[in-house]
Amino acid sequence: MGFSSSDLKSDRLSLARTISAVENNTPAGKKALDETFADSGKAYLVGVTGAPGTGKSTLVSRLALWLRKEQGLTVAIVAIDPTSPFTGGAILGDRVRMRDLAGDEGVFIRSMATRGELGGLALTTAGVVQILDAAGYQMILIETVGAGQSEVEIARLAHTTLVVESPGMGDDIQAIKAGIMEIADILVLNKADNPGVENTERALRANLELGYPNGHNRKAGHSEYLIEKSENRDRWIPPVIKTVATRGTGIGELCEVIFTHKDNLAASGRMQMREKERLATEFDHQLKLSLFENWKNNRTPQDIAKVLEDVYERRCSPSKAVERLLAC
Amino acid sequence: MGFSSSDLKSDRLSLARTISAVENNTPAGKKALDETFADSGKAYLVGVTGAPGTGKSTLVSRLALWLRKEQGLTVAIVAIDPTSPFTGGAILGDRVRMRDLAGDEGVFIRSMATRGELGGLALTTAGVVQILDAAGYQMILIETVGAGQSEVEIARLAHTTLVVESPGMGDDIQAIKAGIMEIADILVLNKADNPGVENTERALRANLELGYPNGHNRKAGHSEYLIEKSENRDRWIPPVIKTVATRGTGIGELCEVIFTHKDNLAASGRMQMREKERLATEFDHQLKLSLFENWKNNRTPQDIAKVLEDVYERRCSPSKAVERLLAC
Numbered sequence: 001m002g003f004s005s006s007d008l009k010s011d012r013l014s015l016a017r018t019i020s021a022v023e024n025n026t027p028a029g030k031k032a033l034d035e036t037f038a039d040s041g042k043a044y045l046v047g048v049t050g051a052p053g054t055g056k057s058t059l060v061s062r063l064a065l066w067l068r069k070e071q072g073l074t075v076a077i078v079a080i081d082p083t084s085p086f087t088g089g090a091i092l093g094d095r096v097r098m099r100d101l102a103g104d105e106g107v108f109i110r111s112m113a114t115r116g117e118l119g120g121l122a123l124t125t126a127g128v129v130q131i132l133d134a135a136g137y138q139m140i141l142i143e144t145v146g147a148g149q150s151e152v153e154i155a156r157l158a159h160t161t162l163v164v165e166s167p168g169m170g171d172d173i174q175a176i177k178a179g180i181m182e183i184a185d186i187l188v189l190n191k192a193d194n195p196g197v198e199n200t201e202r203a204l205r206a207n208l209e210l211g212y213p214n215g216h217n218r219k220a221g222h223s224e225y226l227i228e229k230s231e232n233r234d235r236w237i238p239p240v241i242k243t244v245a246t247r248g249t250g251i252g253e254l255c256e257v258i259f260t261h262k263d264n265l266a267a268s269g270r271m272q273m274r275e276k277e278r279l280a281t282e283f284d285h286q287l288k289l290s291l292f293e294n295w296k297n298n299r300t301p302q303d304i305a306k307v308l309e310d311v312y313e314r315r316c317s318p319s320k321a322v323e324r325l326l327a328c
Numbered sequence: 329m330g331f332s333s334s335d336l337k338s339d340r341l342s343l344a345r346t347i348s349a350v351e352n353n354t355p356a357g358k359k360a361l362d363e364t365f366a367d368s369g370k371a372y373l374v375g376v377t378g379a380p381g382t383g384k385s386t387l388v389s390r391l392a393l394w395l396r397k398e399q400g401l402t403v404a405i406v407a408i409d410p411t412s413p414f415t416g417g418a419i420l421g422d423r424v425r426m427r428d429l430a431g432d433e434g435v436f437i438r439s440m441a442t443r444g445e446l447g448g449l450a451l452t453t454a455g456v457v458q459i460l461d462a463a464g465y466q467m468i469l470i471e472t473v474g475a476g477q478s479e480v481e482i483a484r485l486a487h488t489t490l491v492v493e494s495p496g497m498g499d500d501i502q503a504i505k506a507g508i509m510e511i512a513d514i515l516v517l518n519k520a521d522n523p524g525v526e527n528t529e530r531a532l533r534a535n536l537e538l539g540y541p542n543g544h545n546r547k548a549g550h551s552e553y554l555i556e557k558s559e560n561r562d563r564w565i566p567p568v569i570k571t572v573a574t575r576g577t578g579i580g581e582l583c584e585v586i587f588t589h590k591d592n593l594a595a596s597g598r599m600q601m602r603e604k605e606r607l608a609t610e611f612d613h614q615l616k617l618s619l620f621e622n623w624k625n626n627r628t629p630q631d632i633a634k635v636l637e638d639v640y641e642r643r644c645s646p647s648k649a650v651e652r653l654l655a656c
Contacts, residue, residue, distance in 0.1 A: 037645035283646040291619040317365035318611040
């Protein structure tokens with residue numbers, strides 16, 4: 001069966017099936033990726049990450065609604081669920097969002113379980129995003145939970161990455177913030193009606209100053225903080241945008257800043273650079289996978305089992321075992 | 329320079345240097361891994377993970393203190409910091425813990441930044457743990473932040489994995505808990521003196537019931553909840569242990585349960601199984617890496633650049649490009 005881009009556009013069920021095929025890395029999924037590749041690269045990808053409890057899901061739903069209703073864009077949401085690698089089931093149901101977004105053909109929502117081997121998740125997400133992109137969705141929101149390394153890898157897929165914080169999340173949050181600061185294009189301080197918002201905002205800005213030692217006063221307006229001429233190239237300084245996602249407060253401003261970042265990326269040529277980086281990474285992953293598959297197809301399971309036995313008995317380290325195996 | 333296990337034992341500075349070499353994947357680091365492999369496999373590995381703000385760091389310090397002072401064991405802590413892949417700097421300072429544990433030769437603390445490519449972190453952590461293991465540390469506590477996929481991979485390194493929760497962490501926490509439930513051997517409900525602890529405990533136990541559909545009433549004592557005969561093999565049901573790490577409450581009980589789990593693992597043969605799985609995974613990673621390196625050494629950068637150009641121009645999908653490259 002073939003999956004052309006026009007099929008995907010007209011048929012949500014076929015789109016959902018294709019995404020499943022990509023997720024499960026079936027031959028049909030691989031074929032779909034090859035066939036839709038030329039049609040992809042048009043969507044704008046927004047990554048949304050942050051610690052649990054910051055209200056990311058609500059924010060993403062609000063963003064999707066705004067982009068759809070106010071800007072008339074088609075929107076897809078890819079939510080990476082923190083589910084077990086063992087069961088592979090998605091926990092955060094799609095239905096939570098469906099209340100507001102249901103019945104709209106211009107919105108597509110997909111939850112993905114974090115299954116498969118390390119490195120596989122970013123690759124699978126890239127594949128799913130490509131399918132949605134080729135299907136004609138103009139904005140794709142990629143939501144991940146937490147600040148782990150896989151989240152960082154996924155954030156790299158996006159053109160604009162939002163890091164969501166909320167007031168009073170405990171002591172560890174400072175470390176998280178510092179760690180994830182550099183992937184943030186925009187910092188969203190959600191639940192901005194909660195007590196302690198001033199402290200959190202101050203901490204966020206202080207952290208930003210650390211990242212930008214020249215010291216900039218970021219103002220509330222958009223135009224002031226956007227570009228800093230530094231090292232002879234345009235540098236984007238992440239603004240802090242306050243929102244109350246449950247009430248929709250600040251969503252319009254946030255969207256505006258996303259589009260300003262988009263324009264900035266395009267104007268500075270970094271959009272194309274990011275795209276190339278992303279494709280090169282995907283190519284790299286595929287290459288490693290193929291080399292491994294090709295090699296394995298020329299070996300009997302017994303060959304490998306024999307070497308592994310030596311590793312289990314600690315007669316030979318894993319890297320020495322690999323060396324030996326590749327020498328013969 | 330050579331790194332023998334006895335060197336490591338006698339010289340903390342050389343141990344720290346070796347760990348850095350392993351972290352940076354230098355030739356000296358690789359050599360150290362090969363040379364210490366035969367001496368490793370003796371330490372007991374405890375993984376500690378959970379969302380930010382649950383008090384993991386304090387808990388880990390308390391655990392280390394208890395194991396050291398009450399059980400007379402040597403203890404190493406490997407803390408995986410949620411730092412940026414760009415700067416590679418560790419944010420959570422070692423000094424936070426050093427107050428209580430400083431000056432004790434039987435305790436070694438190491439913070440690791442989450443740098444390098446996906447899949448690399450688990451591999452690097454395994455290497456660092458192996459070095460500490462060979463150096464004679466009897467208990468190794470591996471602390472990660474969050475519930476991302478890399479954390480799950482790291483948790484798999486451990487013999488016993490603790491998942492730390494705390495009361496009132498917001499709505500998303502339910503999803504996280506469900507997702508991370510299956511890697512938990514022991515659930516730690518820290519900050520158990522905070523309001524809302526009963527609700528969180530109830531939610532945790534309800535989640536456990538979901539995972540164990542036969543429905544078990546886990547009691548406060550240890551002996552009742554430990555083993556369930558199911559599917560013809562011993563099955564461990566994760567107990568919920570309440571602690572107040574800042575005051576040291578519940579730490580003794582927690583240690584006791586860790587050792588009960590250890591005995592259970594050993595008796596059921598699953599200890600050896602986990603070890604084999606871990607080594608097989610490491611072998612796999614090494615094999616993929618070596619195959620890639622070997623292949624690359626026989627290619628000119630121009631060969632690859634030419635194919636990548638086709639990918640950038642979307643004339644050819646990454647997987648088709650790999651196919652073409654491997655065919656010639």
